[in-house]
Amino acid sequence: MQVTVYNFREYDEKKYFDAYAEELGITLVTCPDAPTLDNVSLAKGSECIDILTSKMTPELIAALAQQGVRYITTRTIGYDHIDMKACKEHGITVGNAPYGPNGVADYTVMLLLMSIRKAKQILQRTNIQDYTLKGNLGRELKDMTVGIIGTGRIGKTVIQNLSGFGCKMIAYDLYESEEVQKLATYVSLEEIWSQADIISLHTPLTDDNYHLINAETIGKMKDGVVLINTARGPLVEAEALLAAIESGKIGAAGLDVVENEFGLYYYDRKNDVLDNRELALLRSYPNVTVTHHMAFYTDNCVKTVVEDSLRSCVCFVNGEKNPWQVS
Numbered sequence: 598m599q600v601t602v603y604n605f606r607e608y609d610e611k612k613y614f615d616a617y618a619e620e621l622g623i624t625l626v627t628c629p630d631a632p633t634l635d636n637v638s639l640a641k642g643s644e645c646i647d648i649l650t651s652k653m654t655p656e657l658i659a660a661l662a663q664q665g666v667r668y669i670t671t672r673t674i675g676y677d678h679i680d681m682k683a684c685k686e687h688g689i690t691v692g693n694a695p696y697g698p699n700g701v702a703d704y705t706v707m708l709l710l711m712s713i714r715k716a717k718q719i720l721q722r723t724n725i726q727d728y729t730l731k732g733n734l735g736r737e738l739k740d741m742t743v744g745i746i747g748t749g750r751i752g753k754t755v756i757q758n759l760s761g762f763g764c765k766m767i768a769y770d771l772y773e774s775e776e777v778q779k780l781a782t783y784v785s786l787e788e789i790w791s792q793a794d795i796i797s798l799h800t801p802l803t804d805d806n807y808h809l810i811n812a813e814t815i816g817k818m819k820d821g822v823v824l825i826n827t828a829r830g831p832l833v834e835a836e837a838l839l840a841a842i843e844s845g846k847i848g849a850a851g852l853d854v855v856e857n858e859f860g861l862y863y864y865d866r867k868n869d870v871l872d873n874r875e876l877a878l879l880r881s882y883p884n885v886t887v888t889h890h891m892a893f894y895t896d897n898c899v900k901t902v903v904e905d906s907l908r909s910c911v912c913f914v915n916g917e918k919n920p921w922q923v924s
């Protein structure tokens with residue numbers, strides 16, 4: 598069987614793709630770029646394609662279906678970049694690769710600590726030999742209340758990670774977990790807004806929570822609240838976020854994801870004039886730490902997503918029970 602792998606990375610994925618393709622008897626067609634209307638022909642002869650977070654529009658999905666594609670596996674947990682309706686219309690099944698939560702959970706705690714200890718501005722000063730203290734005053738986690746929205750695999754692991762810091766933890770999810778209840782108290786969203794000093798997002802992006810953090814909800818938060826987003830950019834309305842940072846309502850933010858990151862993240866765009874003004878502004882603020890959707894990026898994760906995406910193709914083609922199938 599043949600699988601076309603888009604966004605194929607020589608420097609870290611190749612060794613795993615080669616090893617698992619050999620083990621599973623798969624011939625790989627590889628392409629370093631995201632799938633586009635110009636390179637869909639690379640999918641010819643492949644029932645399955647393997648992608649990353651590039652936007653899968655209805656036009657692209659129709660073109661892939663014409664090449665004979667019947668299964669799309671994404672080497673990511675989230676799959677909101679794929680137009681699921683179009684996939685259904687064209688008889689394409691979708692699978693994801695939910696690697697372990699620890700990489701993202703660890704990174705979340707790092708961004709959280711960087712935000713409350715003003716790490717960005719401290720590092721900027723150190724780099725120019727400005728060794729002053731004034732303006733670098735931090736806060737201690739044990740004195741703070743952390744509100745976790747979404748207590749699935751990652752949110753729960755963040756709570757476990759944070760449990761040693763002595764902070765108060767409150768949580769919100771559509772479904773409550775007994776394991777989480779041992780360490781955090783479930784409350785309503787309204788109580789998260791009014792009580793949390795730090796809010797960390799860990800839900801998938803759905804129609805229901807698009808722009809969950811907006812001018813109205815920010816207005817209900819504590820002054821100087823810290824916002825951490827390692828989930829999905831569109832959970833936060835960019836304009837409202839900028840306004841709240843500029844007014845001081847949001848005291849600091851750690852953002853591994855932003856709205857409209859497609860086409861920017863994972864590309865070298867240093868010589869380009871970019872049209873994402875929100876990102877340019879966010880990067881410029883001393884109290885906002887922006888990273889480019891890196892939280893997942895650990896050795897363990899890369900190996901897992903490569904292995905599981907290929908195994909899911911085998912399950913699909915052989916008509917076996919496919920634990921990675923999401924549609």
Ligand code: NAI
Nearest residue numbers: 675747748749750751770771799800801806827828892893
């Ligand atoms: P999960 O499916 O285990 O947990 C998600 C939780 O969110 C579930 O408990 C669910 O009930 C809850 N939820 C869904 N909609 C909700 C809503 N409207 N309000 C409140 N709770 C809601 O997913 P997991 O593995 O914990 O991942 C969470 C998200 O993290 C992913 O969907 C993805 O968007 C993001 N992510 C980001 C990465 C990065 O590199 N920055 C890497 C991996 C995931």
